Amino acid sequence: MSEARYPVVAPGVGDFRGAAGSEPAAHWKATAAGERLVPTHCCFCGVQCGMYLRVTEGRVIGVEPRNHDINKLRLCPKGVSAYQQVHHPDRLLGPLMRDSRDGPLRPVPWEAALDRVVSEVRRIQDAYGRDAFGVLGGASMTTEKTYLMGKFARVALRTRHIDYNGRLCMVSAAAANKKAFGIDRAGNPWADLLETEVIVVAGTNIAECFPVAMQYFWGARDRGARLVVVDPRETAIARTADEHVRLRPGTDAAFYNGMLHVIARDGLTDERFIAEHTVGWEAVRDTVAAYTPQRVGEICGLDPRQIERVAHLWGRARRCWAAHGRGLEQHLQGVENVLSCINVSLATGQLGRPGAGYGTLTGQGNGQGGREHGQKSDMLPGGRDLSNPEHRAYVAGVWGIDEADLPQKGTSMHEMILQMAAGEIRGLLGMCNNPFVSLPNQGVVRAGYEALEFHVQADFFLSETAARADVVLPSTVWAEDEGLMTNGEGRVIKHNKAVEPPGEARTDWQIMCELARRLGAGDKFPFQSPAEILDELRVASKGGVADYYGITYDKVEATGGVFWPCPTLDHPGTPRPFEGGRFYHPDGKARFIAVEWRPPAEPPDGEFPLRLTTGRTVAHFLSGNQTRRLPGLVEQTPRPWVEVHPSLGFADGDPVRVITRRGGVTYPALVTEAIRPDTVFVPYHWAGAVAANVLTVDALDPISKMPEFKVCACRVERGQAVDPVPEPPMPPGERPYRPETEPLGERRSPTSPQGRGTAES
Numbered sequence: 001m002s003e004a005r006y007p008v009v010a011p012g013v014g015d016f017r018g019a020a021g022s023e024p025a026a027h028w029k030a031t032a033a034g035e036r037l038v039p040t041h042c043c044f045c046g047v048q049c050g051m052y053l054r055v056t057e058g059r060v061i062g063v064e065p066r067n068h069d070i071n072k073l074r075l076c077p078k079g080v081s082a083y084q085q086v087h088h089p090d091r092l093l094g095p096l097m098r099d100s101r102d103g104p105l106r107p108v109p110w111e112a113a114l115d116r117v118v119s120e121v122r123r124i125q126d127a128y129g130r131d132a133f134g135v136l137g138g139a140s141m142t143t144e145k146t147y148l149m150g151k152f153a154r155v156a157l158r159t160r161h162i163d164y165n166g167r168l169c170m171v172s173a174a175a176a177n178k179k180a181f182g183i184d185r186a187g188n189p190w191a192d193l194l195e196t197e198v199i200v201v202a203g204t205n206i207a208e209c210f211p212v213a214m215q216y217f218w219g220a221r222d223r224g225a226r227l228v229v230v231d232p233r234e235t236a237i238a239r240t241a242d243e244h245v246r247l248r249p250g251t252d253a254a255f256y257n258g259m260l261h262v263i264a265r266d267g268l269t270d271e272r273f274i275a276e277h278t279v280g281w282e283a284v285r286d287t288v289a290a291y292t293p294q295r296v297g298e299i300c301g302l303d304p305r306q307i308e309r310v311a312h313l314w315g316r317a318r319r320c321w322a323a324h325g326r327g328l329e330q331h332l333q334g335v336e337n338v339l340s341c342i343n344v345s346l347a348t349g350q351l352g353r354p355g356a357g358y359g360t361l362t363g364q365g366n367g368q369g370g371r372e373h374g375q376k377s378d379m380l381p382g383g384r385d386l387s388n389p390e391h392r393a394y395v396a397g398v399w400g401i402d403e404a405d406l407p408q409k410g411t412s413m414h415e416m417i418l419q420m421a422a423g424e425i426r427g428l429l430g431m432c433n434n435p436f437v438s439l440p441n442q443g444v445v446r447a448g449y450e451a452l453e454f455h456v457q458a459d460f461f462l463s464e465t466a467a468r469a470d471v472v473l474p475s476t477v478w479a480e481d482e483g484l485m486t487n488g489e490g491r492v493i494k495h496n497k498a499v500e501p502p503g504e505a506r507t508d509w510q511i512m513c514e515l516a517r518r519l520g521a522g523d524k525f526p527f528q529s530p531a532e533i534l535d536e537l538r539v540a541s542k543g544g545v546a547d548y549y550g551i552t553y554d555k556v557e558a559t560g561g562v563f564w565p566c567p568t569l570d571h572p573g574t575p576r577p578f579e580g581g582r583f584y585h586p587d588g589k590a591r592f593i594a595v596e597w598r599p600p601a602e603p604p605d606g607e608f609p610l611r612l613t614t615g616r617t618v619a620h621f622l623s624g625n626q627t628r629r630l631p632g633l634v635e636q637t638p639r640p641w642v643e644v645h646p647s648l649g650f651a652d653g654d655p656v657r658v659i660t661r662r663g664g665v666t667y668p669a670l671v672t673e674a675i676r677p678d679t680v681f682v683p684y685h686w687a688g689a690v691a692a693n694v695l696t697v698d699a700l701d702p703i704s705k706m707p708e709f710k711v712c713a714c715r716v717e718r719g720q721a722v723d724p725v726p727e728p729p730m731p732p733g734e735r736p737y738r739p740e741t742e743p744l745g746e747r748r749s750p751t752s753p754q755g756r757g758t759a760e761s
């Protein structure tokens with residue numbers, strides 16, 4: 001494909017022109033004789049940094065940064081360690097099966113494992129109905145695989161019960177985006193940040209969760225942008241902010257309503273933008289009238305003068321940017337929190353221009369693409385709605401089935417767990433998820449899985465969830481397959497294959513196609529490659545709001561990434577979907593939606609007087625199934641801890657027991673003024689007795705069904721000894737691979753290697 005056919009589509013896009021197998025753009029040679037550099041992207045977070053995998057004699061031996069538009073030669077600690085997964089001694093090399101619930105997992109041939117899966121699917125569906133077998137997917141898979149997950153559930157299994165782990169991190173933002181803008185997409189490429197004057201970072205610890213994205217924020221700062229960080233913790237980015245809004249967890253909507261109150265009161269709204277491009281301002285204006293700085297200060301635990309200052313900073317700037325993350329979204333009113341933030345952007349016309357932007361930072365590598373093409377319980381490919389007769393008819397036509405045979409929408413991931421416990425779902429296929437670490441209220445999660453009659457899990461390491469499955473299918477890491485991912489900007493990029501899978505491991509799409517064939521639906525799953533799946537996906541998405549029809553592998557490689565929607569082959573993509581004040585509701589206007597602040601599900605009380613909030617740390621990724629096995633990352637952060645304020649009377653390293661209504665865990669203390677006195681923080685990447693989700697509440701946002709990970713009531717007390725961190729599960733006959741590093745002393749501050757908690761004077 002020539003460059004001319006794909007014009008430069010966004011600021012910064014098009015710098016990179018490397019095709020598969022090419023050399024680094026900077027022309028330095030890191031290669032030895034016989035070594036190949038395979039251009040691809042990181043497997044971890046939603047930034048999707050470009051990297052080269054160094055390959056020699058069929059093995060990935062290292063990584064080099066890639067001068068891709070997204071990261072411009074930068075990688076974070078997870079990125080430089082990612083390649084160590086490929087030939088890791090913990091990899092699953094063949095299928096495992098147990099003969100009874102209490103029996104051990106043992107190696108079996110693929111034939112035996114697949115026969116068992118198919119016979120259990122048939123037995124359960126014959127006995128209890130098609131919906132009694134469920135599917136749970138994940139958003140770290142390529143878009144092709146996530147598309148196939150939805151199709152597999154609805155066409156091969158014909159069950160309504162499919163959902164995915166994006167339910168835990170992306171869906172509140174997605175629902176709010178759809179309601180406000182008519183499309184679930186970020187407003188701008190990150191390069192636009194360089195032109196902004198005021199940035200509000202809402203509930204996202206960017207420096208640890210999306211380290212390489214910091215270059216855009218620092219770039220804006222270098223050009224004079226003012227920074228506001230809204231977070232109960234003084235995170236690394238908060239330490240550098242002009243205004244750190246250290247609100248109480250669970251009070252976000254009140255804060256943004258208060259901000260908008262001041263903006264409206266002081267005549268700082270953009271009346272022309274409101275009149276020409278929005279609907280519903282009056283109801284929002286009337287609602288925020290009651291959110292005076294004084295009242296909001298009391299709700300949020302803030303000085304009312306800070307609310308005034310932040311509102312004036314934003315309201316008087318020409319170009320503002322709102323970036324948010326799970327701190328805003330993982331709440332009982334997560335969707336409304338996001339809407340309250342969007343209301344501020346809409347009222348001031350801060351959308352659709354360079355420097356005037358908006359977007360959520362997606363946690364998983366394909367957090368965006370993984371929620372667009374059908375593995376969500378209510379969605380069909382192209383962002384289509386499973387309840388819409390026209391959408392159903394279109395997709396059924398592409399799939400070659402009767403619309404009547406397409407199941408109706410199902411339930412969310414955590415609701416499925418409850419249905420498992422209740423006997424409504426009796427069998428489960430899991431791929432690319434680890435609910436035994438990632439879901440809230442672990443006691444309920446375990447009860448759900450224990451009630452299953454049959455559970456098959458596919459993974460490349462034996463996760464805590466796979467370790468309790470009846471059948472475990474060995475799958476591949478990202479370097480062993482190709483396919484598309486969509487990063488937090490809405491930019492579609494491509495992972496390239498570097499090496500063959502080890503042992504008998506198979507890709508997730510091969511596993512689904514083979515199961516479909518054995519279930520009698522092979523004619524609907526004839527795919528021999530990800531490219532063939534993409535060809536069907538493009539057609540299935542055509543005409544939908546998430547239109548990928550014009551996106552091909554060649555186009556992605558030639559341009560450095562294509563922003564969807566991209567409806568035709570000669571379309572350049574859509575880096576700024578809201579350019580010119582155009583939105584995706586039928587009338588082209590955005591929607592204001594009035595929000596009243598509501599308290600979290602578990603407000604503090606006499607028995608549980610503190611708030612527990614949870615989050616990530618730079619060395620680990622989500623449930624930790626990958627990063628808890630990588631030596632440098634384990635060395636950097638070997639265990640979880642609890643951050644407590646000095647006023648609670650503990651010393652660094654003290655065993656501190658965190659107790660909620662669901663359980664208690666004893667962590668070493670990190671005593672720091674970087675946390676509010678009424679709040680404690682625990683990172684959530686670890687499993688078993690030290691899992692933060694032993695403690696969290698499983699209250700769900702009523703719209704998005706996202707759990708309220710970010711706040712529940714707790715108390716802390718001096719413990720006896722810190723709870724030990726369990727080793728990652730291993731296949732039978734294998735012992736965990738552990739790095740030969742000095743164990744961290746129990747009395748030492750657990751996170752000192754990261755330099756966290758440096759707010760003390």
Ligand code: SF4
Binds near residue numbers: 071074080212
């Ligand atoms: S910032 Fe995200 S995508 Fe980039 S290297 Fe780190 S984990 Fe990977």
